[in-house]
Amino acid sequence: MRIPFSFLEGxxxxxxxxxxxxxTRFSSSITDSSAKINMLPILAYADISYPLQKxxxxxxxxxxxxxxxxxxxxxxxxxxxxxxxxxxxxxxxAGYTLKSIPYIEFxxxxxxxxxxEQVNGNFMNVTLGAxxxxxxxxxxx
Numbered sequence: 001m002r003i004p005f006s007f008l009e010g011x012x013x014x015x016x017x018x019x020x021x022x023x024t025r026f027s028s029s030i031t032d033s034s035a036k037i038n039m040l041p042i043l044a045y046a047d048i049s050y051p052l053q054k055x056x057x058x059x060x061x062x063x064x065x066x067x068x069x070x071x072x073x074x075x076x077x078x079x080x081x082x083x084x085x086x087x088x089x090x091x092x093x094a095g096y097t098l099k100s101i102p103y104i105e106f107x108x109x110x111x112x113x114x115x116x117e118q119v120n121g122n123f124m125n126v127t128l129g130a131x132x133x134x135x136x137x138x139x140x141x
């Protein structure tokens with residue numbers, strides 16, 4: 001969702017907000033421990049971008065929210081547990097919009113997520129995707 005700020009738009013920048021919901025699964029199979037971790041981050045974020053010619057929009061992103069974390073330990077060393085932990089996200093990326101289909105934006109994003117569990121979890125991710133813009137009239141591409 002675009003957030004209008006005249007002092008940013010006067011300099012060519014755009015501010016957008018959104019909601020990121022994802023799913024990640026990790027597993028470990030070593031001799032001492034065998035565990036599975038499931039994560040479901042739910043984060044509100046804002047990104048600031050500077051749209052360039054030819055439909056390219058580089059951006060930086062900052063987000064905050066919570067992550068549902070579930071641990072299943074097969075080794076018996078730790079009891080199965082789950083929690084909802086505060087999380088922050090920082091990232092950067094770029095979007096690309098074709099003039100022939102202005103409602104679709106193709107995205108590349110690299111991010112770093114920190115989940116503040118009892119022992120902090122740090123995660124790097126890279127995503128490729130596309131987004132559909134319900135309303136694009138009035139935006140300069």
